[in-house]
Amino acid sequence: MTEQTAEQQTQADISRMKELAWGLTSTAALVAAIDLRVAEALDAGPRQCADLAQQVEADPTTLQQLMDALVSRDVFERRDDGTYEHNGLSRLLRQDDANSVAGIVKWIGYPELWRLWPRLTDAVREGKPQSVEVYGKDFFRYIHEDEPQAAQALSNAMTGASNHTSEQVAKSLDLSRSATVADIGGGQGHLISTVLRANPHLRGTLLDLEGVVAEALPALRSGGELADRAAVIGMDCRDDVPVEADVYLLKNILEWDDASTLKTLQNVRRNARPGARVVVVETLTDRTPEPMVTTSLDLLLLVNVGGRKHSSQHVEELFTRSGIRFDSVRPTGTFLAMAEGTVTE
Ligand SMILES: C[S@@+](CC[C@H](N)C(=O)[O-])C[C@H]1O[C@@H](n2cnc3c(N)ncnc32)[C@H](O)[C@@H]1O
Known part of the structure; x- marks a missing residue:
């Protein structure tokens, strides 16, 4: 490497390090854009900043600062005539976009x-x-x-994020020989609703904390389209999982401390019949296609609940320690993997 090239490399490393350290401003700018509903305001086509500012009720000069910060991160485009317009990333900020990331970014x-x-x-x-x-x-x-x-x-974030994966996860599950499915820590019920819609012969149970199931999706609640095939239980799954089902789904919940995971899996095992399937759906550290997202979540889980993202091997150990036979890990066609085990007796 020539001296000049080494110096260029050093400068590039310094720039890259500063970009990493300024990462928090990306989060702040994305949240501001969502709060101001800039993405919705650009739906009608390219706009000058002054015009956009009037619609979103912001100061035109400072809105331009926000827009330019986002453009430099490849969110929105700035055209030669100074107008701003959508691109693939910015469209995901719309709250009603089919693939919206607004909830998870917030x-x-x-x-x-x-x-x-x-x-x-x-x-x-x-x-x-x-x-x-x-x-x-x-x-x-x-x-x-x-x-x-x-x-x-x-x-809201979990329901929004589930929207990116539930169809694929439901397709990856062979439920043709099952009659009942329970989703433990299933949030507002996006996955169980998707599974029930895809399998009209199934009955399902959603279990999550009381405050969460109080906001269960309307389809699962009394009078809802799936209500006659769905039960909803509000409780702490570490106390008990009072559901007998053929298949237990646990998606993105066993990421807290291992003691809580073991209690939950043991509660499943105790209530399940022999032969019941236990399916953990998560990003696994050894299989993730998104290492930066996965390690970021891993750090968040550390700082907020003392948890972590697991490797396939760690999930296998947790199954074994809970008395559940570990069978396999499979892809789902999304960033999530599926680790499956069986209750043997
Ligand atoms: C990361 S979210 C995943 C939600 C859902 N499974 C999904 O993938 O969209 C974790 C869920 O676990 C629930 N949860 C946390 N502690 C719980 C507990 N002790 N008992 C039952 N559910 C719990 C939360 O309310 C939340 O809905």
């Missing part, structure tokens, strides 16, 4: 999460979550008891 930037990040060093040093230090109680208890808007934002 959650990633939510103040209750943001306040935990300054304590990441402590979390790593001490090997424990920081919610008690920051909020005085466990993270889920805190948002459900004290910050219902944050709890609602989490549920």
